[in-house]
Amino acid sequence: MKTRTLVCLMTASLLAAACSSQDGRAVDSAAVAPTAAAFATEHAEWVRERAADLGRPDGWTSLIGLHWIEAGRRSVGGGEGNAIHLSIAPDRLGQVEQRADGLYFQPAEGVPITVDGKPLLHEVRLDTEGAGGGTRLSYDQGKGQITAIKRGERLALRVRHADAPARRDFAGLDFFPANEDWRVQAKFVPHPAGKTLPIVNVLGEIAENPNPGYVVFEKEGRQWQLEALGDPAKGLNLMFQDQSTGQLTYGVGRYLHTEPVAADGTVVLDFNRAYNPPCAYTDFATCPLPPPENRLAQLDTGGHRTRLAVLAGEKKYAVAKH
The missing domain is CATH 2.60.200.20 (Tumour Suppressor Smad4)
Structure with missing residues (x-):
């Protein structure tokens, strides 16, 4: 999938805003938030492009x-x-x-x-x-x-x-309504150089993947973290499960790609663009699974388990019925 291309879709005006401010000084692109109208337009375009990518003659x-x-x-x-x-x-x-x-x-x-x-x-x-x-x-x-x-x-x-x-028979995609509250700013915390994370795929095979660090963000009054793959300079790859997994969203979990991490270590997590792995659409893919560290669950001081429900992004795929 051309997910990295999809998540980089930006309007010309936003690109200009990300590069400079009114007084000519550089502006951190991770800190630039789209207006409500631009946010809705960009998200709708991203969803359209994602559906088109899946439905290509050689797509998933x-x-x-x-x-x-x-x-x-x-x-x-x-x-x-x-x-x-x-x-x-x-x-x-x-x-x-x-x-x-x-x-x-x-x-x-x-x-x-x-x-x-x-x-x-x-x-x-x-x-x-x-x-x-x-x-x-x-x-x-x-x-x-x-x-x-x-x-x-x-x-x-x-x-x-x-x-x-x-x-x-592709039935199209089903997304939660786009919600700017699920576009959250996170902090990237680097690991020591060379750290890897074992990732299991649907075949049960395990592969060590470069694990440059993790992201920390706040939601619903709590702090959450996700281990990251990929290159911070190009964008992080996150795989996660949450309270909605297997109910409203795909049972394996979902993926999310970010923009490059900013110089100050901040990075935007737009959960509206959380998407299903290829295994949601075909039995012939070998999808990697979210690691146990990324289940968005934690124990409070009383020993009670709390999970975050990410009610944003792509829902379960419903196969068309004839």
Whole structure:
């Protein structure tokens, strides 16, 4: 998802305000709050862009399969006799094989497939998704796409198709009404350099992630904190659960991306832009889960457990019914 792009949407007037004040002195962008009208307009645009991103022909709703690779050469295609059966594909697409130096795909004869936009005429090594983008195979006139992912020591084929039922039946997004009270200013507290945080994904795999620090904010008369991932200079990534989780909001939890941390350590947490992970829309994603530290719960002096209910941002996704 292009979440980082989405959260950076700003009107031209606000960008100007963030860069300078009336007397020409620099103004901290984290301290600039939009007017009520601009806030509502920007939020509506952000929601529209997020829905459009999910519904792209290759967006999260287009996923039709996640196929873990086993030993040996494995046939791939839509026919029932294939070792890797794709729900939307020609009978035979080709064969895939994992070797010591990577994953390879051999196209079936006469089947039009492209690799990174060019006709595929011979065997190709599939680089996994990541910072470099990975190798992308396309079929069915570009509507079907296959990439490789690596989770732990395992490799899998991730398959998309523009005609995926989840995309065809996408029901749209449901958000709490935008509320400026949920746009709160927080303080970023750095950890010692090199600290990591173990993050579990839906497959049960654990990965150590750079944990540059945590954010502290006040709400409902209490102070709360969330451990952060990402780069403070580019923006923090927060994953959290709250009292609404599993009731009004998605049961796994929600994500939130911030603007860069300001020079004075302040950062705005706009919970109106809390969003569901991809797993809310597809069974074929491998979403990381919020760490236990980020459940927005605390014990008071009497030993009573209190949780914050973040009644802002994206609600549960309701699948369209026919």
